[in-house]
Amino acid sequence: MRHSSLIVLRAFCLFAGLAGVAGGQVQAGRREMVGFVRDSAGGGIEGATVQIAGSVLRTDPRGSFRLWAPDLDTLTIVVHRLGFEALEALLTANSKQWDTVVVELNRVAQNVTGMTVTSSATRRALALRDFDERKARGLGLFVTRADILARNPLRLSDLLRDKRGVRLVRVANNYYGVRFAAHSAALRACAPNMWIDGQLAPGMEIDDLLPNDIQAIELYETFASVPAEFTPRSSTVPCGTIVIWTRVPGVPDKPPSDGLS
Numbered sequence: 001m002r003h004s005s006l007i008v009l010r011a012f013c014l015f016a017g018l019a020g021v022a023g024g025q026v027q028a029g030r031r032e033m034v035g036f037v038r039d040s041a042g043g044g045i046e047g048a049t050v051q052i053a054g055s056v057l058r059t060d061p062r063g064s065f066r067l068w069a070p071d072l073d074t075l076t077i078v079v080h081r082l083g084f085e086a087l088e089a090l091l092t093a094n095s096k097q098w099d100t101v102v103v104e105l106n107r108v109a110q111n112v113t114g115m116t117v118t119s120s121a122t123r124r125a126l127a128l129r130d131f132d133e134r135k136a137r138g139l140g141l142f143v144t145r146a147d148i149l150a151r152n153p154l155r156l157s158d159l160l161r162d163k164r165g166v167r168l169v170r171v172a173n174n175y176y177g178v179r180f181a182a183h184s185a186a187l188r189a190c191a192p193n194m195w196i197d198g199q200l201a202p203g204m205e206i207d208d209l210l211p212n213d214i215q216a217i218e219l220y221e222t223f224a225s226v227p228a229e230f231t232p233r234s235s236t237v238p239c240g241t242i243v244i245w246t247r248v249p250g251v252p253d254k255p256p257s258d259g260l261s
Contacts, residue, residue: 030068035101048081143217177205180240192240218243
């Protein structure tokens, strides 16, 4: 009889639960894993990125995922979604099978230059601040919400692949990261800094984000072109900088009247 139980992951801790539908099928050298990503209220989180042993996929509209993991008894799972606290945990198989994995992510407030965003109106105002001024200077490349709607890309990398100085590298399966031509000597290894709503987001790649979540993008190939507010505090010079402004959840797109709407 196939064992059926539940692995629940919360805030980097592992808890054993009861019931559920286990993913226990086996292929040569691989084991099936089934799971769900939900918020603290129990609602499924669509578009969460799940990484296990080199495999990367996104959750469906119900927050569920299914993959074939290596035939190992211990694996690390990493799950993240914009607007939620990322989670990383060690999974241990039960009798050579994977129990259903339920990942619970905590929603986090977006912080920008010491301010906590507590409303949609405030967050939008902060996202729009100074964007047009930086765009007018012409020191970087700029993508507006209107550009995203016009192209309707499946992935953000599809939107950026023809931008000047941008090179795409495959980071996992069909997901890509941006590398800048000015740093081509270390093209694959040297990822640019990525900022999301005014906060540095280490380890993020462009395809970790969904086009529908994005309001605007700024790309700076050289360190000299990066605005002061997006320069690192460390002495390490980044291989370019990408600045992402996200949309306010629940606010529909409007007919374009300016660069960002």
